[in-house]
Amino acid sequence: MKRTGVFICHCGINIAGTVDVKKVAQELAKHPGVVHAEDYVYMCSDPGQNLIIQAIKEKNLDNVVVACCSPTLHETTFRNTSKAGGLNIFRCEIANIREQCSWVHKDKSSATQKATKITKSAVEKVRRNESLEAISVPVTRRALVVGGGIAGIQAALDLGNSGFEVILVEKNPSIGGHMIQLSETFPTLDCSQCILTPKMVEVSKHPKVKLMTYSEVQDVSGYVGNFKVKILKKPTYVDPDKCNLCDECTKVCPIVVPNEFELGLTGRRAIYIPFPQAIPASYTLDIKACPGLMPIACGKCADVCDVKAIDYDMKPQIIEEEVGAIILATGYDLYDKANMAEYGYGKYADVLDGLQFERLCSASGPTKGQILRPSDHKEPKEVVFIQCSGSRDPENHCAYCSKICCMYTAKHAMLYKHHVHDGQAYIFYIDIRSGGKGYEEFVQRAVEEDGVLYLRGKVSKVFEDKGKLKVWGVDTLTGKHIEITADMVVLAQAMRPAQGAQELAKKLKLAMDKDGFLAEAHPKLRPVESVTSGMFLAGAAQAPKDIPEAVSQASGAAAKAVTILSQERLYHSPTVAKVLSNLCTGCGMCVQVCPYEAIAHKDGKVEVNEVLCEGCGTCSATCLRAAIQVKNLTLHQVHEMINACLGG
Amino acid sequence: MVYFGDLKPKKGKIHIDKERCKGCGFCVEYCPRDVLELSEEFNRKGYHPPRIVKEEECCYCQLCEAICPEFSLYVTLKKEEEEGEKSESRP
Numbered sequence: 001m002k003r004t005g006v007f008i009c010h011c012g013i014n015i016a017g018t019v020d021v022k023k024v025a026q027e028l029a030k031h032p033g034v035v036h037a038e039d040y041v042y043m044c045s046d047p048g049q050n051l052i053i054q055a056i057k058e059k060n061l062d063n064v065v066v067a068c069c070s071p072t073l074h075e076t077t078f079r080n081t082s083k084a085g086g087l088n089i090f091r092c093e094i095a096n097i098r099e100q101c102s103w104v105h106k107d108k109s110s111a112t113q114k115a116t117k118i119t120k121s122a123v124e125k126v127r128r129n130e131s132l133e134a135i136s137v138p139v140t141r142r143a144l145v146v147g148g149g150i151a152g153i154q155a156a157l158d159l160g161n162s163g164f165e166v167i168l169v170e171k172n173p174s175i176g177g178h179m180i181q182l183s184e185t186f187p188t189l190d191c192s193q194c195i196l197t198p199k200m201v202e203v204s205k206h207p208k209v210k211l212m213t214y215s216e217v218q219d220v221s222g223y224v225g226n227f228k229v230k231i232l233k234k235p236t237y238v239d240p241d242k243c244n245l246c247d248e249c250t251k252v253c254p255i256v257v258p259n260e261f262e263l264g265l266t267g268r269r270a271i272y273i274p275f276p277q278a279i280p281a282s283y284t285l286d287i288k289a290c291p292g293l294m295p296i297a298c299g300k301c302a303d304v305c306d307v308k309a310i311d312y313d314m315k316p317q318i319i320e321e322e323v324g325a326i327i328l329a330t331g332y333d334l335y336d337k338a339n340m341a342e343y344g345y346g347k348y349a350d351v352l353d354g355l356q357f358e359r360l361c362s363a364s365g366p367t368k369g370q371i372l373r374p375s376d377h378k379e380p381k382e383v384v385f386i387q388c389s390g391s392r393d394p395e396n397h398c399a400y401c402s403k404i405c406c407m408y409t410a411k412h413a414m415l416y417k418h419h420v421h422d423g424q425a426y427i428f429y430i431d432i433r434s435g436g437k438g439y440e441e442f443v444q445r446a447v448e449e450d451g452v453l454y455l456r457g458k459v460s461k462v463f464e465d466k467g468k469l470k471v472w473g474v475d476t477l478t479g480k481h482i483e484i485t486a487d488m489v490v491l492a493q494a495m496r497p498a499q500g501a502q503e504l505a506k507k508l509k510l511a512m513d514k515d516g517f518l519a520e521a522h523p524k525l526r527p528v529e530s531v532t533s534g535m536f537l538a539g540a541a542q543a544p545k546d547i548p549e550a551v552s553q554a555s556g557a558a559a560k561a562v563t564i565l566s567q568e569r570l571y572h573s574p575t576v577a578k579v580l581s582n583l584c585t586g587c588g589m590c591v592q593v594c595p596y597e598a599i600a601h602k603d604g605k606v607e608v609n610e611v612l613c614e615g616c617g618t619c620s621a622t623c624l625r626a627a628i629q630v631k632n633l634t635l636h637q638v639h640e641m642i643n644a645c646l647g648g
Numbered sequence: 649m650v651y652f653g654d655l656k657p658k659k660g661k662i663h664i665d666k667e668r669c670k671g672c673g674f675c676v677e678y679c680p681r682d683v684l685e686l687s688e689e690f691n692r693k694g695y696h697p698p699r700i701v702k703e704e705e706c707c708y709c710q711l712c713e714a715i716c717p718e719f720s721l722y723v724t725l726k727k728e729e730e731e732g733e734k735s736e737s738r739p
Contacts, residue, residue, distance in 0.1 A: 254658075254708070254709060255658075255707055255709060256655045256656060256657040256658060256707075257657060257707075258651075258657070259655075262652075264651075265651065265652050266651055266652050266653045266655060267651050267653070267655035267656055267657055268655065269655070289707075290680070291680045291707070291709035291711050292678065292680055292711065296711070296714055296715060297678070297680070297709070297711045297714075298709065298711075349650040366652035366653055367652055372652075374650045374651075374652065375650055377652070
């Protein structure tokens with residue numbers, strides 16, 4: 001019989017407080033095949049690990065069972081310890097007697113009994129484990145970054161500078177994301193475009209970065225280290241190499257539609273360049289706005305184009321690329337203003353959202369940096385800013401805090417005062433959250449130097465009265481009703497995951513949290529990794545965040561991607577499904593249920609792609625004939641584990 | 649929305665002479681904004697003339713006017729949106 005050693009950890013009082021560890025050791029010592037059983041206060045400490053190595057050598061152990069915390073925490077530690085003692089890592093098993101026993105029970109004697117059973121079942125399992133070696137696969141040493149905002153640009157630059165090829169995919173005609181729309185950034189009041197455009201230029205000229213704008217990721221298959229990506233390149237109908245930006249086409253285009261870059265504050269033609277510093281510097285023909293590409297419909301832009309850059313025959317292209325790691329930086333959009341009926345958005349021209357106000361403040365914006373009311377183009381003398389518009393409202397809108405609104409509203413009020421010295425800015429707030437370097441000082445500066453009036457309370461209604469906007473609210477500090485006659489109202493809309501990001505997440509089989517943001521693998525310890533290995537998260541796609549956070553997360557995601565790309569080969573867990581071909585009838589039920597598409601028909605039976613298989617066991621649970629089983633978790637092992645628990 | 653700057657979306661008004669129509673459906677088929685659809689009613693010749701369903705969507709591209717083989721509809725620029733620009737027939 002195989003010789004098994006059992007090691008029981010006290011975890012201070014985490015386990016020993018509820019479980020009589022000495023008794024567990026005594027009981028296990030009587031179990032058949034167990035030749036060594038001992039307890040120690042902290043098994044994961046160096047002396048604890050040394051106990052294991054020593055016992056393996058002295059007692060000539062074949063198997064090791066460590067009864068301690070969850071295997072997600074210390075399985076790797078103890079498997080490496082066993083390896084140091086000369087065993088195969090699969091000859092070590094963890095019995096979870098903390099999360100699944102001591103932490104959830106109060107009664108000491110039953111908890112001790114349960115811990116004993118859990119440990120015995122682990123002994124029965126490890127005895128039947130195979131010694132396995134990791135499966136190794138080569139790595140495609142290139143990366144894909146989805147989203148060309150500040151986070152995507154930073155991630156692409158970091159990867160490129162580390163010497164890896166990067167494909168940067170952006171769905172809009174230009175990179176830059178929302179940051180390029182901002183006027184100034186808090187708390188330093190740097191011009192947003194001035195600090196972003198150098199990075200945009202750098203990424204577009206980087207020899208390692210392949211920029212694909214007006215493109216969308218259609219499909220991803222494969223696995224960490226070896227993804228196959230299909231990218232749809234939408235036709236711009238303009239050849240960027242030929243286009244010399246003469247702007248003749250926009251002069252003749254008969255169509256005007258709302259300009260997305262200016263958030264509908266101005267119009268644009270159907271053929272357009274999003275903004276002067278756009279990268280790539282070229283025009284795009286918006287086929288949704290254009291009356292049609294046939295000469296009878298219009299054709300004026302192609303007629304006036306001297307360099308023949310406009311090509312109506314351009315077709316959508318599907319481009320296939322192979323990459324080893326993927327970074328998702330799909331960003332955010334503002335919460336749909338149509339939901340904020342009580343604040344009159346859409347009904348009154350002078351009710352704006354935060355991004356529209358950014359464009360009004362911007363020197364390159366529709367008003368050349370003058371703050372004017374959209375309705376009559378006059379300077380507003382009283383402006384009301386409403387924070388938490390859609391945020392922190394679990395009953396009606398989004399439950400979460402959008403994090404950046406307190407800061408950008410303070411900035412807006414400050415910028416407004418810098419433009420309109422005799423104006424008055426009011427801010428309705430619930431709380432002021434200014435955690436960040438220099439943030440609190442920035443808010444204080446808005447109050448003290450610029451005389452911004454902060455009113456603690458919510459606005460109940462905004463309505464028009466004699467050409468002005470009446471704002472009804474309540475000041476919860478005095479309990480008084482407030483009525484302000486304002487010229488302009490600015491809503492700090494909640495941040496939502498970008499449009500289309502959720503569909504993309506589904507295609508990539510990425511988990512999302514309850515609000516639709518991409519879910520990280522662990523909220524504390526793996527904040528830039530997704531639950532799918534080889535895919536990383538950056539920027540507001542994961543949660544609302546400001547620019548410095550998005551940039552640091554992007555660099556973090558790039559560093560994580562480098563840990564994959566810098567390897568020659570990747571190692572994959574060998575605890576995968578295995579087909580017993582004498583039992584398999586080729587019915588194909590396992591093929592259908594496999595979430596990783598790892599099983600395929602072959603010669604009347606099925607075959608497992610060991611690299612794709614994650615060892616989840618769904619196939620094994622489905623098979624009627626027990627013809628497909630996960631290595632080291634076979635049906636026989638499971639039966640023996642249950643027997644051990646039942647005391648058989 | 650009230651726009652800043654000179655570029656303002658144009659709105660067209662479509663005028664249909666039902667009696668000229670031969671129900672070919674070109675205007676319905678080629679309208680980029682799907683403003684028109686064929687109606688159920690008959691004209692004196694026995695054809696179904698088009699009907700306006702989403703006039704607010706019309707962007708004054710005048711494609712229907714250009715494509716109609718029977719000269720049975722034309723588009724003018726809506727007055728309230730005009731601001732200096734005059735209706736003109738297509739070249």
